[in-house]
Amino acid sequence: MELGEGPAYDPGSGALFWFDILGKTLCELDVESGQLKKHALPFLGSVIAVVDAGRQMIASDQGLFLRDGATGKLSPYATIEDKPANRSNDGRMHPSGAMWIGTMSRKAQNGAGAIYHVAGTTVTKIFDAVSIPNGICFSPDGSVGYFNDSKVNHMMQVTVDPSTGLPTGAPTVLIDQSQRQGVIDGSVVDLEGTIWNANWDGGAIDRYSPEGQHIARYAVPVRRPTCPAFFGANLDRLAFTSCWEGLSDAERAEDKLAGVTFDLGISVKGKPEPRFKL
Numbered sequence: 001m002e003l004g005e006g007p008a009y010d011p012g013s014g015a016l017f018w019f020d021i022l023g024k025t026l027c028e029l030d031v032e033s034g035q036l037k038k039h040a041l042p043f044l045g046s047v048i049a050v051v052d053a054g055r056q057m058i059a060s061d062q063g064l065f066l067r068d069g070a071t072g073k074l075s076p077y078a079t080i081e082d083k084p085a086n087r088s089n090d091g092r093m094h095p096s097g098a099m100w101i102g103t104m105s106r107k108a109q110n111g112a113g114a115i116y117h118v119a120g121t122t123v124t125k126i127f128d129a130v131s132i133p134n135g136i137c138f139s140p141d142g143s144v145g146y147f148n149d150s151k152v153n154h155m156m157q158v159t160v161d162p163s164t165g166l167p168t169g170a171p172t173v174l175i176d177q178s179q180r181q182g183v184i185d186g187s188v189v190d191l192e193g194t195i196w197n198a199n200w201d202g203g204a205i206d207r208y209s210p211e212g213q214h215i216a217r218y219a220v221p222v223r224r225p226t227c228p229a230f231f232g233a234n235l236d237r238l239a240f241t242s243c244w245e246g247l248s249d250a251e252r253a254e255d256k257l258a259g260v261t262f263d264l265g266i267s268v269k270g271k272p273e274p275r276f277k278l
Contacts, residue, residue, distance in 0.1 A: 001025070001259040004241030005090070005186070006047045007229035010056075011272055013069070016231045017048045017056075018241050018261055021087075026058070027261070031231060039072055047091035047101055049276040057276040059101045061087035064118065078121045086113060090134040090186055090227065094165030095142035097277030100126070102133025102147070115147060117166055120278060126167055134227075135187040135197060138165075139210065140271060146174065146187060146195060153178045155187070155197070155212070174212040186227025186241075191269040198225040198240055205240060205264055218264060223247070223255045225262075230270025238264040 001020035009016050009031075016029045026039040026048070047059040048067075056067045057077065064077040080088060081103055091101035098119040105112035111129040115136070118124075127133075132150040139145075142162035148155045155175035159168045177184050182202020187195050194215060195208040203223050207215040222242040231239050244258035252258060 001027075001243070003226070003243045003245045004259055004261055005226050005243070006045070007227055007231075007239050007241050007261065008048050008050075008273055009229055009231035009235070009239075010050050011233075011235070012050070012053055014233070016229070016239055018229075018239075019045050019048070021046050022245065029261075031233075042074070044087045046088045047099070049093050049099060049273065051276050051278060057099070059088045059091055059099070061106075078118065078123055080116055080118075080123060081114065081125075083112075089113070089132065090136050090147075092136045092138070092188070093274040093276060094138050094145070094160070095140075095274050096161075096163055096165040097274055098165035099276060100136045100145065100147070100165070102130060102136060104130070104132050108132055108151075110151065119164065124166070127171070134185050137187045137189045137195065139189060139193055140191060144210070146189070147171075148184045148187075150183050150185060150200065153183055155184050155195075155208075157212075175208060185225070188228050188230060188238075189271075190230070191271045196228045196238060196268070198227050200224050200226060205238070218266065220262065220264070222257050222260065222262075223251075224258060228264070230268060230272075232270075235270035235272060236267050238266065238268045238270070240264060 003021040007018040024041045028037045043060040043062040045060045063079045066075045103113040113130040115127040135148040145160040156171040157174040158171040182199035185198040185200035187197040193210040205218045228240040
């Protein structure tokens with residue numbers, strides 16, 4: 001797929017979901033059986049969250065939609081922003097049951113996007129003038145939020161109200177990767193509070209301490225991994241999506257597995273994603 005993104009695991013059904021954003025497709029893998037289903041979408045979906053045993057919430061370029069897991073029926077839920085030139089990008093659930101979702105220009109224009117906090121049907125802009133929002137994730141207790149603008153290549157941290165998921169302070173730089181190979185892309189936080197980050201264009205998954213210290217780098221067989229997620233019965237496996245968006249024909253020929261979704265193949269201490277509270 002050209003732009004694999006937004007992996008998320010549903011422990012209740014044992015399904016790992018992810019998107020082919022530009023292909024308008026939601027992928028659903030039954031982890032135990034290995035059966036893969038592909039669901040066509042009428043929009044550019046990028047983030048999925050479990051609501052309950054039968055429903056999911058999807059963030060897209062057309063807003064937020066409730067999805068019936070059995071029938072695939074989509075019902076409009078809320079508008080994210082009124083900017084037709086934008087689309088949704090990275091996002092993740094806060095422990096409070098609120099979602100943070102980033103938007104960006106379809107042409108990745110500087111400063112055209114933002115990051116929003118969604119609690120029920122209330123949508124609040126919390127960070128403005130973002131170019132490519134990525135890496136949204138939270139500490140296990142919900143008191144710290146992380147995000148980045150991939151054009152700046154800084155991972156930011158900000159204090160957050162654990163009960164609401166709203167920021168309570170100003171963001172500060174946690175990791176400056178502007179002088180290192182690759183771009184800080186999607187992230188997820190494990191039970192120990194360490195951050196697992198996809199190094200886009202760096203061909204790796206990086207692990208950082210909550211203080212921003214680099215713990216480990218795991219080389220992957222694609223140049224552009226995009227986002228990780230914990231999965232499996234014990235949440236002890238790490239999946240990650242990848243893409244070939246922006247690669248030339250020659251680069252794609254060299255990067256033969258670009259666009260595939262992978263299992264990193266190591267044991268991790270993952271935590272479940274919170275459910276979206278309607």
